[in-house]
Amino acid sequence: MRRLLFALVALMLALPAAHAVQPDEILKDPALEHRARAISGGLRCLVCQNQSIDDSNAPLARDLRILVRERLQAGDSDQAVVDFVVARYGDFVLLRPPFNAHTAILWAAPFAILLGGAIFVWSRRRSLPAPGAVSRLTEEERRRLDQLLGEERD
Known part of the structure; x- marks a missing residue:
């Protein structure tokens, strides 16, 4: 009985993260969507702070996911998208911050x-x-x- 309860609780905790990216956010081009997922997997949700924006249901995370996809559709490279987000929010937005004087x-x-x-x-x-x-x-x-x-x- 305890195992079933534990499995149920674990499943309930995992469900919000599994459905963070909404269907209306997904790009039609699979290559661009793959790039967007790779980028958003490395960006920290500024509300949740221990989740990537890809895993977070916070409204700000949704806005950042949309921003990443818009920049990719505009033709920016992956690094240009990351640099754009870092310029707005600082190194804190990176899940793996670079080694520099500030970090x-x-x-x-x-x-x-x-x-x-x-x-x-x-x-x-x-x-x-x-x-x-x-x-x-x-x-x-x-x-x-x-x-x-x-x-x-x-």
Whole structure:
């Protein structure tokens, strides 16, 4: 029963993405439509932010899909279409932003966090005593401990 419920929920979540491109948006020329899908698959929906405009049902994503198709029908190359959209919305509209001065932190942050975590674990591990290097109590410390424990029992 749980598997059926899980499959049903997964199907319901996948349905909106499967029907994002409306039939009235599809170009009659299959080659142009293929190019449009390739371009729109690499452009981020500015409303959803974790979906491409090809997968999003947001009105802005629809407008961008139509814009991409209009530019292709006007004779623009794929790169010219992408450059046009980036000029309007910035590098953020790209699902895979290029490496430049503005996006360097995006590319470097995961490595910096990983390196920082490794340094932290290494330094913490180094400061801990070795497992077999536990020091024994001296006789004076043992007597004092027995005295303190004896006072608690009373």
